[in-house]
Amino acid sequence: MSITDNLKKIKSALPDDVTLVAVSKTKSISEIREAYDTGHTVFGENKVQEMIQKWENMPKDIQWHMIGHVQRNKVKYMAGFVSLIHGVDSIKLLGEIDKRAQQNNRVINCLLQIHIAEETTKFGLSADELDGLIHSDEFHNMKNIAIVGLMGMATFTDDTNQIRREFRFLKTLFDSTKKIIPDISILSMGMSGDYEIAIEEGSTMVRIGSSIFGARNRN
Numbered sequence: 587m588s589i590t591d592n593l594k595k596i597k598s599a600l601p602d603d604v605t606l607v608a609v610s611k612t613k614s615i616s617e618i619r620e621a622y623d624t625g626h627t628v629f630g631e632n633k634v635q636e637m638i639q640k641w642e643n644m645p646k647d648i649q650w651h652m653i654g655h656v657q658r659n660k661v662k663y664m665a666g667f668v669s670l671i672h673g674v675d676s677i678k679l680l681g682e683i684d685k686r687a688q689q690n691n692r693v694i695n696c697l698l699q700i701h702i703a704e705e706t707t708k709f710g711l712s713a714d715e716l717d718g719l720i721h722s723d724e725f726h727n728m729k730n731i732a733i734v735g736l737m738g739m740a741t742f743t744d745d746t747n748q749i750r751r752e753f754r755f756l757k758t759l760f761d762s763t764k765k766i767i768p769d770i771s772i773l774s775m776g777m778s779g780d781y782e783i784a785i786e787e788g789s790t791m792v793r794i795g796s797s798i799f800g801a802r803n804r805n
């Protein structure tokens with residue numbers, strides 16, 4: 587099936603209140619253009635340099651989401667245009683985003699990434715670290731970032747019960763965080779292999795790459 591067909595099929599099956607981020611990492615401008623021409627305007631990238639190149643070469647009504655791990659020294663390059671940063675996992679990174687957002691006269695929307703998988707390789711805050719961050723003075727003094735939700739990645743496994751447990755855990759953290767930060771509305775969880783489970787467990791934003799654009803050579 588074509589990119590257009592894949593995108594239409596996935597979108598028609600998603601609940602209306604779930605946002606689709608089309609993950610276009612490693613894919614070419616012409617492939618992204620095909621998706622854009624169906625009317626889709628939300629794309630996700632995991633490398634800052636690659637996202638900048640695509641932003642430069644694509645229409646400016648696209649919302650670019652940074653979904654990958656962010657190095658602090660790269661924040662300045664995307665601070666002028668990035669629409670949502672999914673992978674914020676430290677107060678230091680958040681401080682850098684705040685500083686660069688201020689220099690660009692804007693507020694940058696961020697998600698706090700939570701470590702929910704069994705794998706030690708995945709990034710993210712623990713529940714305790716999340717609690718510490720959202721109660722810190724440092725965080726409360728930041729005026730140019732907005733925490734709009736949480737993000738997490740489940741373990742890469744065939745065990746759907748485990749995936750469901752991990753997503754359910756993230757949803758409970760989302761609900762308890764909402765008591766502290768009432769404005770949060772986004773729960774970013776679910777990729778090509780597990781987004782249906784994620785939606786059943788309360789996801790409001792899915793990040794789907796290979797099921798739209800086909801397999802990749804790298805992540």
Ligand SMILES: *Cc1c(COP(=O)(O)O)cnc(C)c1O
Pocket residue numbers: 609611632653654739776777778779793794795796797805
């Ligand atoms: C690559 C990536 C995705 C999309 O993965 P697919 O399995 O191709 O849908 C989602 N989220 C993050 C953080 C990614 O790096």
